[in-house]
Amino acid sequence: MPTKSLDVAGQAQGPAEPIHPGEHLTEILQELGITQYRLAKTIGVPAIRIHEIVHGRRSITADSALRIGKALGMTPDFWLNLQRMYDLDVARTKTDTSTIEPLVEVSL
Numbered sequence: 001m002p003t004k005s006l007d008v009a010g011q012a013q014g015p016a017e018p019i020h021p022g023e024h025l026t027e028i029l030q031e032l033g034i035t036q037y038r039l040a041k042t043i044g045v046p047a048i049r050i051h052e053i054v055h056g057r058r059s060i061t062a063d064s065a066l067r068i069g070k071a072l073g074m075t076p077d078f079w080l081n082l083q084r085m086y087d088l089d090v091a092r093t094k095t096d097t098s099t100i101e102p103l104v105e106v107s108l
Contacts, residue, residue: 018089
């Protein structure tokens with residue numbers, strides 16, 4: 001369920017926008033002082049791939065997750081989970097499941 005964000009006056013603004021993994025990548029690169037170009041060169045991909053990820057126009061694939069994870073000392077699962085969470089958040093905002101009746105009831 002999307003959370004509400006607060007403006008500077010503390011007023012609820014509605015559901016927060018899903019955060020693309022590229023925003024996380026941008027922050028990490030800035031903290032480490034690594035340019036998009038340097039990362040792309042290091043992991044052997046075109047610079048446009050990193051640029052598009054950073055600007056939220058491209059998803060992080062398994063291939064990109066492996067490469068970025070290796071270069072930044074992180075697991076590929078970290079990057080794939082960020083992408084998965086983003087994709088689910090976007091789908092939740094666009095998809096109405098209220099009319100779907102469960103076919104199976106699961107009890108734990």
